[in-house]
Amino acid sequence: MQLPTYDDVIAAAARIKGHAHHTPVLQSATADARWGAKFFFKCENFQRMGAFKFRGAFNALSKFDAAQRKAGAIAFSSGNHAQAVALSARMLGMPAVIVMPQDAPAAKLAATRGYGAEVVLYDRFTEDREALTKGLAAERGMTLIPPYDHPDVIAGQGTAAKELLEETGPLDRLYICLGGGGLTSGSALSARALAPKCKIYGVEPEAGNDGQQSLRTGSIVHIATPKTIADGAQTQHLGEYTFGIIRRDVDDIFTVSDAQLVEAMRFFAERMKMVVEPTGGLAFAAACAALEGGAGKGERIGVIVSGGNVDMARYAELLAGR
Ligand SMILES: *Cc1c(COP(=O)(O)O)cnc(C)c1O
Numbered sequence: 001m002q003l004p005t006y007d008d009v010i011a012a013a014a015r016i017k018g019h020a021h022h023t024p025v026l027q028s029a030t031a032d033a034r035w036g037a038k039f040f041f042k043c044e045n046f047q048r049m050g051a052f053k054f055r056g057a058f059n060a061l062s063k064f065d066a067a068q069r070k071a072g073a074i075a076f077s078s079g080n081h082a083q084a085v086a087l088s089a090r091m092l093g094m095p096a097v098i099v100m101p102q103d104a105p106a107a108k109l110a111a112t113r114g115y116g117a118e119v120v121l122y123d124r125f126t127e128d129r130e131a132l133t134k135g136l137a138a139e140r141g142m143t144l145i146p147p148y149d150h151p152d153v154i155a156g157q158g159t160a161a162k163e164l165l166e167e168t169g170p171l172d173r174l175y176i177c178l179g180g181g182g183l184t185s186g187s188a189l190s191a192r193a194l195a196p197k198c199k200i201y202g203v204e205p206e207a208g209n210d211g212q213q214s215l216r217t218g219s220i221v222h223i224a225t226p227k228t229i230a231d232g233a234q235t236q237h238l239g240e241y242t243f244g245i246i247r248r249d250v251d252d253i254f255t256v257s258d259a260q261l262v263e264a265m266r267f268f269a270e271r272m273k274m275v276v277e278p279t280g281g282l283a284f285a286a287a288c289a290a291l292e293g294g295a296g297k298g299e300r301i302g303v304i305v306s307g308g309n310v311d312m313a314r315y316a317e318l319l320a321g322r
Helices: 006-016 029-035 053-062 066-071 080-092 106-114 129-140 151-168 182-194 210-217 240-249 258-272 278-292 312-320
Strands: 038-043 073-076 096-101 118-122 173-177 199-205 252-256 300-305
Touching (some): 006 182, 053 080, 053 151, 073 080, 073 129, 151 182, 151 300, 182 199, 182 240, 199 210, 199 278, 210 240, 210 252, 252 278, 258 312
Parallel strands (some): 038 300, 199 252
């Protein structure tokens, strides 16, 4: 197994240029004063389709040869990866099939169809989505793009941290939201190349600390689907590629509670006027907790805000504390 490298991130950056947004790096004097550090927020909530996942999907689909383009891309996801593959396929003029559970939120089904993908529904309780997707892929000759464990997806996700570090110069710490590890491993490739002394931290929900267990035990730990509001990080295990990079390059993995995520969302809304989804608050919540414990005081801290896709009624409920 050949792990992707920073050269692959550089190549991905060239492929997505002009197609993905170069998202802003924001600062907050309030955050700096309250926690006693200098924060740099890479705002992927402002990325196309509302999350960094566009970077990896567009990079992967851009590399298809003529036959692959003709048949198109297939993915299984009910979250941001579905919309990322659907939008990338439309922009590149190829068909896309997204396999989603029958009971996925109507807004997500509509958004995925809105980007022009064909949605194939399955029953979560009686059907095996992986087998279904692989069957469809074989039948139609489509290329399956997984949400994180793929070298081209990882390289694409790494472009966010590349842009961040090129803009800020070296940072002391970089906090990254962690699910299956595509964003964390890609970011680690960029950070190791551009800021060798920067500490790299993945952050997952307290209810699902499989990544932390994996890093500490040295092999991929599988868990049951965790119960958390961070729906973008409800993964059951890291991937082979993502774990290979994480175990080599990531300094540690932290966890935060759902209550800490709501506090992070509230800070982004009140102070920075940003809508951030629960999963998008993981990195900031962990950075704040570390500072409250005295770690990172006075340092330059990068925070990847990974996405902003949250149902507005749900968002209001969370901020209202219900
Ligand atoms: C997918 C996702 C994550 C987790 O990314 P991985 O590459 O699976 O670790 C974090 N935040 C948001 C908003 C996501 O959509």
